Amino acid sequence: MSVRDLYVSFVTEFGVVDAVKGVSFDLHRKEILGLIGESGSGKTTTALAVLSLLPPYARVKGQVRFFGNEPIDVLSLSESQLYSYRWAKVSIVFQGAMNALNPVLTIRDHFVETAKAHGISDPKKIKELSYELLKSVELEPARVLRSFPFELSGGMKQRVMIALALLLRPSVIILDEPTTALDTLTQRSILELIKNVRDQFETSMLLITHDLSVIADSADRVLVLYNGVPMEMAEVKSLYYRPLNPYTRMLIDSFPMIGKILKEKGKMLKPASLHGCPFAPNCPLATADCYGATMVMKEVEKDHFSSCIHADQIVQEENSDE
Amino acid sequence: MSDFIRSSEILRTENLTVSFTVKKGILKKAQLNAVDGVSVSIEGGTTLAVVGESGSGKTTFGKTLIGLIKPSAGAVYYRGQNIWKMDRKQFMQFRMKAQMIYQDPYSSLNPRKKVYDILAIPIRVHKLVDLEQEQAAVYSALEDVGLFPAAAFAEKYPFELSGGQRQRVAIARAMVLRPEIVVADEPITMLDASLRLGVLDTMLSLQKRMNLSLLFITHDLGMAYYIAGTTGKIAVIYLGSLVEYGPASEVLKDPLHPYTKALLSALPEPDPIKSRSKELMKLRNMEPTDPTKAPPGCKFSDRCPFAFERCYRERPLLSDKGDEKVACFLYDVPGVPISPEKPAKRRGVPTGS
Numbered sequence: 298m299s300v301r302d303l304y305v306s307f308v309t310e311f312g313v314v315d316a317v318k319g320v321s322f323d324l325h326r327k328e329i330l331g332l333i334g335e336s337g338s339g340k341t342t343t344a345l346a347v348l349s350l351l352p353p354y355a356r357v358k359g360q361v362r363f364f365g366n367e368p369i370d371v372l373s374l375s376e377s378q379l380y381s382y383r384w385a386k387v388s389i390v391f392q393g394a395m396n397a398l399n400p401v402l403t404i405r406d407h408f409v410e411t412a413k414a415h416g417i418s419d420p421k422k423i424k425e426l427s428y429e430l431l432k433s434v435e436l437e438p439a440r441v442l443r444s445f446p447f448e449l450s451g452g453m454k455q456r457v458m459i460a461l462a463l464l465l466r467p468s469v470i471i472l473d474e475p476t477t478a479l480d481t482l483t484q485r486s487i488l489e490l491i492k493n494v495r496d497q498f499e500t501s502m503l504l505i506t507h508d509l510s511v512i513a514d515s516a517d518r519v520l521v522l523y524n525g526v527p528m529e530m531a532e533v534k535s536l537y538y539r540p541l542n543p544y545t546r547m548l549i550d551s552f553p554m555i556g557k558i559l560k561e562k563g564k565m566l567k568p569a570s571l572h573g574c575p576f577a578p579n580c581p582l583a584t585a586d587c588y589g590a591t592m593v594m595k596e597v598e599k600d601h602f603s604s605c606i607h608a609d610q611i612v613q614e615e616n617s618d619e
Numbered sequence: 620m621s622d623f624i625r626s627s628e629i630l631r632t633e634n635l636t637v638s639f640t641v642k643k644g645i646l647k648k649a650q651l652n653a654v655d656g657v658s659v660s661i662e663g664g665t666t667l668a669v670v671g672e673s674g675s676g677k678t679t680f681g682k683t684l685i686g687l688i689k690p691s692a693g694a695v696y697y698r699g700q701n702i703w704k705m706d707r708k709q710f711m712q713f714r715m716k717a718q719m720i721y722q723d724p725y726s727s728l729n730p731r732k733k734v735y736d737i738l739a740i741p742i743r744v745h746k747l748v749d750l751e752q753e754q755a756a757v758y759s760a761l762e763d764v765g766l767f768p769a770a771a772f773a774e775k776y777p778f779e780l781s782g783g784q785r786q787r788v789a790i791a792r793a794m795v796l797r798p799e800i801v802v803a804d805e806p807i808t809m810l811d812a813s814l815r816l817g818v819l820d821t822m823l824s825l826q827k828r829m830n831l832s833l834l835f836i837t838h839d840l841g842m843a844y845y846i847a848g849t850t851g852k853i854a855v856i857y858l859g860s861l862v863e864y865g866p867a868s869e870v871l872k873d874p875l876h877p878y879t880k881a882l883l884s885a886l887p888e889p890d891p892i893k894s895r896s897k898e899l900m901k902l903r904n905m906e907p908t909d910p911t912k913a914p915p916g917c918k919f920s921d922r923c924p925f926a927f928e929r930c931y932r933e934r935p936l937l938s939d940k941g942d943e944k945v946a947c948f949l950y951d952v953p954g955v956p957i958s959p960e961k962p963a964k965r966r967g968v969p970t971g972s
Contacts, residue, residue, distance in 0.1 A: 335812060335813060450906040450907060451673075452905065480672040480907060481838060481840070481882060481885045481887065482672065482881060482885045485884075485885040507811065507812055510889050512891075513890060533891045548812060550816075551815060551816040566783075566813055566817065568781075
C-alpha cells in the first residue's frame with residue numbers, strides 16, 4: 298500500500314493541533330516497515346489514518362491507497378465499504394494487549410465475535426480457523442480458547458491479539474507498540490513470532506514503536522517521525538550506520554548501551570519547534586533557515602531519504618570521515 | 620554477626636523475606652513470598668542494580684529496603700543497625716537518609732501541589748532546615764536536577780511539566796533530604812527515548828557528587844550494567860529469590876545462572892547487524908511463571924532448559940563461584956531438600972507482620 302502527503306490535524310477547544318505533517322511511504326509486499334518516534338510524534342495517528350479510523354473531528358488530507366486486486370482509495374471509502382476493508386485487508390494489533398481484550402469474554406468468544414462481525418458464521422469453520430491460528434502463534438488452542446484474558450500472561454495475550462489480527466488473512470497488519478510493557482524475554486519472543494508470521498502468512502507489516510532495538514531486530518525499512526514530521530526513511534542498516542538526520546543520530550546516541558560513554562551530563566532537551574524543522578532547537582547543525590524550512594523528504598542517497606536541509610552537509614562529513 | 624559492620628557498608632539485608640497472603644478462589648488462600656530470603660549489601664557511593672521480570676518481587680524488595688514494608692522474616696541493617704529495632708527518632712533519621720524514586724512520574728507527584736511544596740513538604744516533615752533556608756534548599760535541589768530557572772519551575776504544577784521534567788522533580792524530591800541511599804524503581808521506563816539518557820545521567824552525576832548509594836531496579840540487564848558500571852553490583856532476582864549476585868562486569872561477561880544467560884541473550888540491541896546475529900536462548904516457557912505457582916525445588920526448574928532430576932526436588936542455595944554468587948545445581952551447590960509431604964513450605968518462614 299502507499300501513503301502520500303498525509304496531513305492530520307485535530308480540532309480541539311484550544312485550537313487546531315497538527316498531528317501528522319506530510320507523511321509519505323510505500324509498504325511493499327512481505328515487508329516490515331518500522332515507524333519510529335516518541336510519544337506525540339504522530340505514529341499512531343498515521344496508523345489510524347491507514348485504517349480510516351480517525352474520529353470525526355480530525356481533518357485528514359492526502360492519499361492512502363491499498364493495492365489488492367484493484368487499487369482502493371481508502372480515505373474516500375464509505376462506511377459500508379470500510380467494513381470489507383478493515384480487518385479483511387488491513388488489521389491492527391492495538392497498543393496495550395493487556396487491555397485490548399474484553400475481560401468478561403473468553404478467547405473463544407473473541408474469535409466468534411470477530412468472525413461473525415465479518416460474515417463468517419459457520420461454527421465449525423470458526424473453530425477450525427481459531428485452532429489453526431492459535432497454533433501458528435505457538436499457543437495451545439484448546440486451553441487458550443477456554444480462558445478469560447485475566448488467565449493469560451501479557452505475552453500470551455499479545456499472541457492472541459496477533460492470531461485475531463490474522464483471522465481474515467489480511468495482507469497488511471499494523472502492530473502498535475507490540476512489545477511495550479512486556480518483559481525482555483517475552484519481548485524478544487514476540488518479535489520472533491512477528492517475523493515468523495510475516496514469513497508464514499506473507500503479510501506486510503507496519504511496526505510502530507519508540508524502541509530502537511525493536512526496529513533493529515525486525516524492520517526491513519524505517520521511517521523516523523518527530524512531532525508529526527517525517528525526518529528520515531531508509532533501509533534499517535543504513536539508517537543505523539549512516540543516519541542522515543541529526544534527530545535520528547540523537548535517537549541512536551540516546552540508547553543506553555553497554556560500554557557507552559556519557560557525553561552530555563544530564564542535558565535537557567528544549568521543546569520541539571512548531572515551525573520548520575521540529576528538531577532545530579536541539580540540533581547541533583541548526584541555522585536560522587531551519588526554522589523556516591519546509592520539511593520534505595529528499596532522496597539524499599539511493600533509497601535513503603532525509604528531510605534535513607543540511608543533509609548534504611552530513612553526507613560530506615560522513616564521507617570525509619571514512 | 621548482625622552488629623558487624625564491614626568497612627564502607629551502608630545497608631545490608633539478611634535473609635530478607637516478605638510474605639503476602641493472596642486469595643485463590645473464594646475460600647482458598649495461598650501464601651506468597653514476594654521476597655524470599657534475599658541477602659545483599661550496599662557500600663557507600665556504589666550502585667546495586669536489581670534485575671527481575673514483572674512479578675519477581677523487585678519493587679517489594681526496594682520498598683522493604685528503605686523501611687516502607689516490614690519484612691516477615693530476616694532484617695535490614697542500616698550501618699549495622701536493624702531498622703525495625705530502632706527507636707522512633709532513629710527510624711525517622713533512617714527514613715530521611717533512604718529515599719525512593721518511583722516508576723511513574725505521572726502518578727507519583729501530587730497534582731494539587733506546586734513543585735515548591737512537593738519539595739518543601741519533606742523538608743518540613745523532617746525539620747531539615749529553618750523556614751528561612753527552605754527556599755534556598757528547594758531551589759538548589761531543582762537546579763541540581765537541571766531545572767532552570769528554579770524559581771519558575773517551583774511555581775508550576777505537575778500537569779504543566781513534561782514526563783522528563785516530572786521525573787526530575789521526583790528525583791529532586793528524593794535528593795532534597797540529602798539522602799545516603801536512593802532506591803530508583805524503573806525510573807525511566809515511562810519516559811521517551813530522547814529523555815531517558817538525560818534523566819539517567821542526572822542521577823549518575825548526582826550520585827557521584829553526593830556519594831550516594833543507589834539501588835536501581837530494572838527488568839533490563841543492559842540498563843543494569845549501564846547504571847552499575849564497572850564498580851557496581853548486579854543482583855538477579857527470580858520469583859523473589861536471588862539467583863545470581865556479583866560485580867556487574869562479571870555478571871555480564873560471564874553469567875552463570877541459566878536465567879541470567881537467557882536475559883543476556885534477549886538484551887535489547889540498537890545495532891541491526893548485531894541484533895539479527897544474536898540468538899535468543901530458548902527457555903521451555905518464555906512467559907514468566909505465575910509467582911503463586913512457583914514449582915517446588917528450584918523455582919526456575921519449569922522453564923530451565925538444563926533442569927535435571929535434582930532441580931525438581933531440592934532448592935539450590937546461593938553459593939560462591941569465583942567472584943560471584945549463584946543459586947544453581949549446575950555448579951553443584953548443596954541445597955535444601957523439599958520434603959514430599961509439604962512441597963511448598965520450607966524453612967518455617969513466619970507469616971505476615
